[in-house]
Amino acid sequence: MATRTVSVRRPPPVRHGWLHSAGAILVGLRVTSRHFFRNLWGFIRRKPTVFTVQYPEQRLEFPNAFRGMPVLVQMDNGKERCVACGLCEWACPTDCITIFPAETEDEIERYPAVFDINMSRCMYCGLCEEACPEEAIVMSQNVEIAAFSRRGTLWHKQDLLVPVSKLEKRLQHMRRGYDR
Amino acid sequence: MPKITIDGHEIEAPSGAMLLPVALENGVHIPHYCWHPKLSIDGSCRMCQVEVEGSPKLVIACNMPIRDGMVVRTKTPAVENARRGVMELLLVNHPLDCPICDKAGECLLQDYSFAFGSRVARTREPRRKLQKRKDIGPRMILDQERCILCRRCVRFCREVTGTNELGVFNMGDRSVLNVMPEAPLANDYSICTADICPVGALESKDFHHKLRVWFLKKTESVCPSCANGCNVTVHHYRDRVWRMMPRRNDAVNETWMCDHGRLNYQHVNSPDRLRQPLLRRNGHLEPVDWEEAIAAATTQLRRMARAPGGPAIGAVASPHLTNEENFRFAQLWRALNVASVDVAVVVGQKDALLIKAEKAANARGARDMGLLPGPGGVGLPAMLDAAARGQLRVLYVCGPDLWETADRQLLEQAIERLECLIVQDIVRSPLAERAHVVLPSLTFAEKTGTFTNFAGRVQRLRQAIQAPNEQPGDGEIFSRILGQLVEGRPAFEPAAVLQEIAAAIPAYAGLTFERVGPLGYALPSAAAAVPEATA
Numbered sequence: 001m002a003t004r005t006v007s008v009r010r011p012p013p014v015r016h017g018w019l020h021s022a023g024a025i026l027v028g029l030r031v032t033s034r035h036f037f038r039n040l041w042g043f044i045r046r047k048p049t050v051f052t053v054q055y056p057e058q059r060l061e062f063p064n065a066f067r068g069m070p071v072l073v074q075m076d077n078g079k080e081r082c083v084a085c086g087l088c089e090w091a092c093p094t095d096c097i098t099i100f101p102a103e104t105e106d107e108i109e110r111y112p113a114v115f116d117i118n119m120s121r122c123m124y125c126g127l128c129e130e131a132c133p134e135e136a137i138v139m140s141q142n143v144e145i146a147a148f149s150r151r152g153t154l155w156h157k158q159d160l161l162v163p164v165s166k167l168e169k170r171l172q173h174m175r176r177g178y179d180r
Numbered sequence: 181m182p183k184i185t186i187d188g189h190e191i192e193a194p195s196g197a198m199l200l201p202v203a204l205e206n207g208v209h210i211p212h213y214c215w216h217p218k219l220s221i222d223g224s225c226r227m228c229q230v231e232v233e234g235s236p237k238l239v240i241a242c243n244m245p246i247r248d249g250m251v252v253r254t255k256t257p258a259v260e261n262a263r264r265g266v267m268e269l270l271l272v273n274h275p276l277d278c279p280i281c282d283k284a285g286e287c288l289l290q291d292y293s294f295a296f297g298s299r300v301a302r303t304r305e306p307r308r309k310l311q312k313r314k315d316i317g318p319r320m321i322l323d324q325e326r327c328i329l330c331r332r333c334v335r336f337c338r339e340v341t342g343t344n345e346l347g348v349f350n351m352g353d354r355s356v357l358n359v360m361p362e363a364p365l366a367n368d369y370s371i372c373t374a375d376i377c378p379v380g381a382l383e384s385k386d387f388h389h390k391l392r393v394w395f396l397k398k399t400e401s402v403c404p405s406c407a408n409g410c411n412v413t414v415h416h417y418r419d420r421v422w423r424m425m426p427r428r429n430d431a432v433n434e435t436w437m438c439d440h441g442r443l444n445y446q447h448v449n450s451p452d453r454l455r456q457p458l459l460r461r462n463g464h465l466e467p468v469d470w471e472e473a474i475a476a477a478t479t480q481l482r483r484m485a486r487a488p489g490g491p492a493i494g495a496v497a498s499p500h501l502t503n504e505e506n507f508r509f510a511q512l513w514r515a516l517n518v519a520s521v522d523v524a525v526v527v528g529q530k531d532a533l534l535i536k537a538e539k540a541a542n543a544r545g546a547r548d549m550g551l552l553p554g555p556g557g558v559g560l561p562a563m564l565d566a567a568a569r570g571q572l573r574v575l576y577v578c579g580p581d582l583w584e585t586a587d588r589q590l591l592e593q594a595i596e597r598l599e600c601l602i603v604q605d606i607v608r609s610p611l612a613e614r615a616h617v618v619l620p621s622l623t624f625a626e627k628t629g630t631f632t633n634f635a636g637r638v639q640r641l642r643q644a645i646q647a648p649n650e651q652p653g654d655g656e657i658f659s660r661i662l663g664q665l666v667e668g669r670p671a672f673e674p675a676a677v678l679q680e681i682a683a684a685i686p687a688y689a690g691l692t693f694e695r696v697g698p699l700g701y702a703l704p705s706a707a708a709a710v711p712e713a714t715a
Binding site: 083084085086087089090101102103108109110133134 | 278279280284312313388389390391392394395
């Protein structure tokens, strides 16, 4: 196969090229340094001007549609609203809910003696909340499942109870969303 | 036979039959509450209304005798409208208890409400307030609000048990189901009312608030509690038996079963169950592994089989084991030339309906398998006598019945003199406490095989749950012992053993699991004429 030689004309070297590079670096750092000095000034004046959230000291409030960990609604008398009907257990795609019902002498005769959620398995789909006929299990804004052992990610009934007053917004959102 | 047309399908049916059962048998589902195949016709629910050509109004299918050339339509707008109306009226006073009701998931009112009802309620009036959670008997509770007054339970207590505990009181919209004053619902079949209740008005205390029914898995089986062999469905979940329900078999138990049999599953889930073989060392029973326990039993059997003057061994078979297992047990004694073999059975009360005197499912089967004293051998009381006199040195006892039936003093004397007592049982029974070798046994829910009931009907037992600790079954234990004594004994495989039985025992000739089928197989009548033990 015949070869062909092509001559390429290269541009002549720029005089004092490093000066051009240094200039480009300064241009690039202009944005960074502007933020740096503004943050520094804000920090000195204790009025931060940036969006950084200082977690865990600071926390964001999520929108009502946000689905965090499922929790049990605690009524004003301190008991759970859940009647252990088992629909969430059945609806759960990851099978992370375990319920054992029991009977009481209260007007609501049935309650969950055991209500466990394996939080490491939960995928926050919210089907339990949608299946619940009693508005007893709702998706909270809590997302912190970190624990030192696997056992720590198994939440029992006492860990799951949240007073109804703290869940009012989500309950209202549910009533709008699920056509109740 | 008259020919009728239902929804365009031509159906032939025996004359005099009612329309509803004919339709159901031919796969046309007509919704119904009050009609039950084994009870008289009530016609109170009005759910089974259908259109019959030539009839001016809709008619109820349960009380409509068929007629040649009858043309029936079950899916016309008029019928659907009538069903919706019936559903609406039934739901006027039915409480929204579904989340806490044990019937939810198998409730006819729920099913038909989804299928034929309307989605919204038009009533604004408050529902009736009646007694809930009413204690109406030792095994049953009543929720009067949930009752839809189909009267199935009332007819059951009147027609099947003849005890008349239940009745509908008052009239019109004040009608209410209740027990007769001073007469609790305490008959031996009371939980059947919970089965036939189409809603959750009558509930069994045993299953009350235990588990949602949709989690239950169902396995067809046979009740192990008496010689009647009622067909049951074992309901289990997570390797635990939660309840037993009767399964329809018109030749055995129709659609009923007794409360004792139904509740007699607790030993399956019992925490006291033996989970490991035990061996007596220095006067104490110590857990050992299976090889060791079986080797210990085999050594004793082999030694005593060669005793001067014939084998000094006695064997007591269990009437709770399957035919296959007992066949292996019998093979074991034939291999050792042991003739002192018998079956111990607890004998109790019987009644005219289902309950039989022999309180074990397979005593008949055990005798059929040849577990009877052979030539030169002795039967049960004599066997213990011989042991007490020191003539029998080893006793192999399966099941708890010997401890219950034998003369306690004689049994204690016999155990005193025995060189080795081998006990195979489910729980750590008093007899097991006195044994030298204890082998854990499996329950009816954990094994496959056949039972032969008092009338000679062979019925299938199916494994519902896993055996604890991957424990070998009773037949496997017998096979292993036999394998140590005789060369070339194969592992225990119920279907294969049934083939062996079919080849060896004339009455069981040609029997396979397929032939036994879901409803059992009646042995030839000549073989069936074995009298049952009486109290």
